[in-house]
Amino acid sequence: MNMLETILSRKSVRHYKQEKIDWGIIADILKFANDLPMLIDGIAVEYKLVSNIETKQGFYGPLSLNAPYYICISSEEKENYLVNAGYLMQQISLYINSKGLGTCFIDTATPGKSLKSTMKYKYVTAIAFGKTSKPLFRNMIEAKRLPESDVVVYKEGVSPDIQKMLTAARYAPSHMNSQPWRFVAYKNRIHIFCKKNAFLKSVLKNSKMIDMGIMLANLLLTAEELWIDVSFTKSVALKQKQFPNHEYFITLNIG
Numbered sequence: 001m002n003m004l005e006t007i008l009s010r011k012s013v014r015h016y017k018q019e020k021i022d023w024g025i026i027a028d029i030l031k032f033a034n035d036l037p038m039l040i041d042g043i044a045v046e047y048k049l050v051s052n053i054e055t056k057q058g059f060y061g062p063l064s065l066n067a068p069y070y071i072c073i074s075s076e077e078k079e080n081y082l083v084n085a086g087y088l089m090q091q092i093s094l095y096i097n098s099k100g101l102g103t104c105f106i107d108t109a110t111p112g113k114s115l116k117s118t119m120k121y122k123y124v125t126a127i128a129f130g131k132t133s134k135p136l137f138r139n140m141i142e143a144k145r146l147p148e149s150d151v152v153v154y155k156e157g158v159s160p161d162i163q164k165m166l167t168a169a170r171y172a173p174s175h176m177n178s179q180p181w182r183f184v185a186y187k188n189r190i191h192i193f194c195k196k197n198a199f200l201k202s203v204l205k206n207s208k209m210i211d212m213g214i215m216l217a218n219l220l221l222t223a224e225e226l227w228i229d230v231s232f233t234k235s236v237a238l239k240q241k242q243f244p245n246h247e248y249f250i251t252l253n254i255g
């Protein structure tokens with residue numbers, strides 16, 4: 001399965017076997033995580049692996065999602081650190097899937113106080129993972145996602161490769177499947193917008209920025225797989241413009 005197929009067919013897994021994973025695999029996952037480049041230079045992050053297999057290490061989830069392992073990210077609180085964390089964690093999630101293990105981003109459970117106090121930076125989010133008897137993948141048509149027409153506006157005809165990048169972005173997992181991203185696509189650029197929150201709760205605002213980072217990981221991994229050069233810019237004009245339901249996020253320039 002190539003990266004795009006994995007992105008489109010992975011699914012969240014919520015039932016795990018309480019079984020040990022070989023240390024070699026855990027070490028690979030941690031190495032992969034520690035080698036990942038940041039989306040935003042200059043933000044330091046730390047990963048912490050929590051194993052609940054032998055002793056409870058203080059990560060308490062709801063009974064419905066009792067995973068044997070969690071990987072947590074803590075980050076320096078610099079501008080866009082939540083986006084950066086989402087971007088890193090989605091790549092880690094896909095990598096864990098490639099090892100034949102189930103994953104699920106988790107925010108209804110968080111590390112306990114004592115575990116948090118061992119983290120170098122501010123705790124951001126975690127991925128539950130482990131062995132499972134449930135399928136890791138599904139046919140992409142089974143994924144519950146908003147129709148493309150609700151999420152993408154095409155201002156010009158785009159190439160099949162850009163279409164693929166947009167599909168990968170739309171299929172990203174998000175907090176409560178809220179899919180906060182919106183796209184305005186031209187043949188050489190995509191303006192990316194983010195839905196405004198109905199409630200201005202900081203928790204929702206935080207998870208939305210993590211979601212945007214997860215979506216950017218799908219977009220950039222797909223661009224890389226298709227050998228498409230991309231770069232980001234901020235449009236001053238769009239930044240200043242007021243939209244009733246959306247806010248401007250960033251522009252992805254293609255080629």
Ligand SMILES: Cc1cc2nc3c(=O)[nH]c(=O)nc-3n(C[C@H](O)[C@H](O)[C@H](O)COP(=O)(O)O)c2cc1C
Nearest residue numbers: 011012105106107108109173174175176177207210
């Ligand atoms: C930041 C974030 C937090 C999440 N928190 C939870 C959670 O606490 N419990 C849960 O069951 N699923 C959680 N999810 C998984 C989403 O519900 C799931 O990604 C979404 O419903 C789409 O389904 P899919 O991942 O199977 O495509 C979370 C996802 C994200 C991105």
